[in-house]
Amino acid sequence: MSPADYRARLEAEKFEYEDREEVHALPPIFHYWTQKHLRPQLQPFGFDDPASFFAKYIRPGRIASLGAGNCDLEAILAQHLLSQGHSGFMIDCFDLNPAMLARGAARGIQQLRCIEADLNHWTPGTSYDIVIANQSLHHLVNLEGLFDNIHACLAPDGKLLVADIIGRNGHLRSPEALTIVREFWKALPPSCKFNHSLLRYEEEFEDWDCSRDGFEGIRAQDILPLLRERFHFELFLGYGNVIDPFIDRGFGPNFDPAQTWDRAFIDAVHARDEAELAAGTLQPTHMIAVLAKTPVTAKEMRRDIPEQPVIPPCPRPVGEELRIACQRLTALGTRLRQQLDAGDDLYRQLVERTAWAERLQQERDLLQADLAARTAWAEDLERQFDGRTDWALQLEAELTARKEQAARLEAELLARTQWAQSLEAALAEARRLYHEKENELAVRTAWALQLERELINNSEPEHNKPLPRRS
Numbered sequence: 001m002s003p004a005d006y007r008a009r010l011e012a013e014k015f016e017y018e019d020r021e022e023v024h025a026l027p028p029i030f031h032y033w034t035q036k037h038l039r040p041q042l043q044p045f046g047f048d049d050p051a052s053f054f055a056k057y058i059r060p061g062r063i064a065s066l067g068a069g070n071c072d073l074e075a076i077l078a079q080h081l082l083s084q085g086h087s088g089f090m091i092d093c094f095d096l097n098p099a100m101l102a103r104g105a106a107r108g109i110q111q112l113r114c115i116e117a118d119l120n121h122w123t124p125g126t127s128y129d130i131v132i133a134n135q136s137l138h139h140l141v142n143l144e145g146l147f148d149n150i151h152a153c154l155a156p157d158g159k160l161l162v163a164d165i166i167g168r169n170g171h172l173r174s175p176e177a178l179t180i181v182r183e184f185w186k187a188l189p190p191s192c193k194f195n196h197s198l199l200r201y202e203e204e205f206e207d208w209d210c211s212r213d214g215f216e217g218i219r220a221q222d223i224l225p226l227l228r229e230r231f232h233f234e235l236f237l238g239y240g241n242v243i244d245p246f247i248d249r250g251f252g253p254n255f256d257p258a259q260t261w262d263r264a265f266i267d268a269v270h271a272r273d274e275a276e277l278a279a280g281t282l283q284p285t286h287m288i289a290v291l292a293k294t295p296v297t298a299k300e301m302r303r304d305i306p307e308q309p310v311i312p313p314c315p316r317p318v319g320e321e322l323r324i325a326c327q328r329l330t331a332l333g334t335r336l337r338q339q340l341d342a343g344d345d346l347y348r349q350l351v352e353r354t355a356w357a358e359r360l361q362q363e364r365d366l367l368q369a370d371l372a373a374r375t376a377w378a379e380d381l382e383r384q385f386d387g388r389t390d391w392a393l394q395l396e397a398e399l400t401a402r403k404e405q406a407a408r409l410e411a412e413l414l415a416r417t418q419w420a421q422s423l424e425a426a427l428a429e430a431r432r433l434y435h436e437k438e439n440e441l442a443v444r445t446a447w448a449l450q451l452e453r454e455l456i457n458n459s460e461p462e463h464n465k466p467l468p469r470r471s
Contacts, residue, residue: 018099027252037270050163054081060089061129061226063151067136068093078111124153131160138165138220147230160291170209171217182240191324192254230290238284242273396413
């Protein structure tokens with residue numbers, strides 16, 4: 001399946017269940033069959049139906065429900081635990097449809113936590129004591145990934161509780177089952193051959209693949225073998241096969257439990273179904289199971305082969321068949337008118353949304369043009385920034401060089417200052433010595449002059465000298 005096909009089916013699935021408040025609505029003949037035939041098979045194991053099966057095995061703790069939808073079952077289980085005095089539990093309700101989850105949240109049960117998630121890509125964020133899958137697995141594509149994630153998040157003593165369809169993909173019949181269905185089909189009056197799901201009359205039973213356009217039963221036949229690979233069955237109850245088309249939403253509405261023949265026909269189909277299942281010529285298409293991570297002692301349903309009742313001829317005369325046919329044609333006409341009205345309404349919505357989409361496209365084009373202009377402006381700014389960054393880096397390098405030069409000059413100035421100071425000290429010392437020498441020279445000069453005078457005086461002739469006095 002391509003990603004585009006998957007997305008289209010996903011949106012169709014969301015749309016189909018967006019406004020459906022009653023998800024599990026089935027015709028009255030289905031409930032006749034479950035009460036008369038299925039319930040006695042389940043009661044020896046301590047429950048009457050799938051809902052009471054989950055209630056039996058649920059326990060307080062952290063619970064995950066996969067494909068919870070409107071949270072109908074989850075609300076029942078929460079009330080069951082609360083009625084037993086338990087309040088310290090939480091049921092995480094996972095579903096991909098936000099509208100359905102909103103209906104679940106509106107129930108106001110604080111122990112229900114509604115979480116939008118596509119189970120084909122679900123990654124658990126915590127561990128769970130119980131994981132519930134109620135009629136959800138046959139809608140999923142990535143069963144391997146889901147089962148691996150369940151195994152990873154399930155507590156060591158945790159349980160996986162499953163009620164689901166395990167027949168062929170698309171809810172098709174096996175060749176053996178199809179032969180038996182068509183055998184019973186021959187005994188049906190025309191009024192019972194109208195397909196309410198596909199809105200058509202089927203003189204011969206047509207084996208319709210429900211997974212052709214959506215996810216219904218898309219990998220139903222892989223559920224059981226993949227579970228066997230990863231888990232251990234503590235309880236396995238398999239049931240149903242040939243009976244399915246006669247009690248489901250397609251042909252089930254054709255049967256009235258108040259009519260003796262209708263009940264006799266369903267009883268006969270069920271008896272044949274059970275006989276074939278017990279003999280192993282048919283495999284069950286439904287299961288109720290409790291699975292664990294570690295090996296346990298498995299329980300299996302045991303069947304006795306019932307006697308095959310004889311189907312009496314349909315007692316309805318031709319006139320009655322015509323009346324029923326006219327009644328159903330009238331109902332079909334009403335449904336078609338409703339669907340046409342709904343189609344007109346959808347067409348109006350389509351026109352409005354197309355105009356809205358065109359406006360959005362125009363706004364998008366304007367935004368893209370504005371974005372392109374702003375991107376160009378930003379790119380220009382980036383170029384300027386890069387240029388100025390280079391210039392700043394160049395200035396920084398030049399500043400660093402000048403700082404280094406200034407440091408060298410400062411060191412040289414300091415050295416020269418010290419040299420000048422030493423010269424100045426030397427000059428001052430020279431001046432001091434000069435003055436000392438000058439003073440000494442003056443003294444010596446005066447002494448020399450004095451000597452010179454004395455010498456001059458001493459060098460005069462004797463006759464020029466005064467005569468010494470005599471005493």
